[in-house]
Amino acid sequence: MILLDGKKTSADIKEEIKAEVSLLKKKGVKVPHLAAILVGNDGASQTYVGAKVKACEYVGFTSTLIRLDDNTTEEELLNKVREVNNNVDIDGLIVQLPLPKHISEIKVTETISPDKDVDGFHPANVGKMALNLPSYLPATPAGIMELLARYDVDTVGKHCVVIGRSHIVGSPMSILMARNTKPGNSTVTLTHSRTQNLKEITLQADIIIVALGKPEFLTADMVKDGVVIVDVGITRVPSTETKSGFRLKGDVKFDEVAEKSSFITPVPGGVGPMTIVSLMMNTLQAVKSRL
Ligand code: GUN
Secondary structure (H helix, E strand, C coil): CEECCHHHHHHHHHHHHHHHHHHHHHCCCCCCEEEEEEECCCHHHHHHHHHHHHHHHHHCCEEEEEEECCCCCHHHHHHHHHHHHCCCCCCEEEECCCCCCCCCHHHHHHHCCHHHCCCCCCHHHHHHHHCCCCCCCCHHHHHHHHHHHHCCCCCCCCEEEEECCCCCCHHHHHHHHHCCCCCCCCEEEEECCCCCCHHHHHCCCCEEEECCCCCCCECHHHCCCCEEEEECCCEEEECCCCCCCEEEECCECHHHHHCCEEEECCCCCCHHHHHHHHHHHHHHHHHHCCC
């Protein structure tokens, strides 16, 4: 079994980005600038945005964190997005999801300028992704593709089963794995809450990508020997053993599934850190594509 080590891989990529930023600076090109909008006080979202801002600082990007309170109206948020769209100093913008219930996520996503949409969530970017045209790829799926590429995982003609059809992970993941790219070129089955006989399907899978948010959902009896496992789940579960009072658990029962796997991502230290560097890569791309 080989661990798909997102912590180490992302650290390598951060060094590569840092070197590129130094080079841009030497050439007198502007340093990439990422803006992140966070609405409300959700604990997990604060942690994720904090990690993104920290990663920006590390690689030498400029970052701006815009915090708005829970009762910000939809129009106020849309105006903030428009303001960032029009700010020529800012190269990339993300609005951390989920948003409070009274705000439409799709309206917000559609308001972000596709050129600054480094999350790759705007319909124009999703369409380009589906057509295999250059675009910003959503950070988590892009991070998974990068991890598979760097470990040279063979995906051509393999049966890839994706569990979960969210717009952020499962759905784009199914598109990317089916495209004629490397990695990619897999035969993809996209499964979800209405799928019947899931175990029959996962038992046929060469590659399983689980993005459900249900701790330890995928068990050893659901997978065949030699399977490649990508675990996107990061659920906070209460724990008396940590200072924070919680632990992160993946969607895979790691110990027993690892025994049958050829490659597997750990949680934490697998997909999570790759998501953040993908966002950095997209933000760097935003500057480079204008050169
Ligand atoms: N919430 C969970 N994942 C993401 C992500 O990749 N981007 C944003 N903006 N919000 C998220």
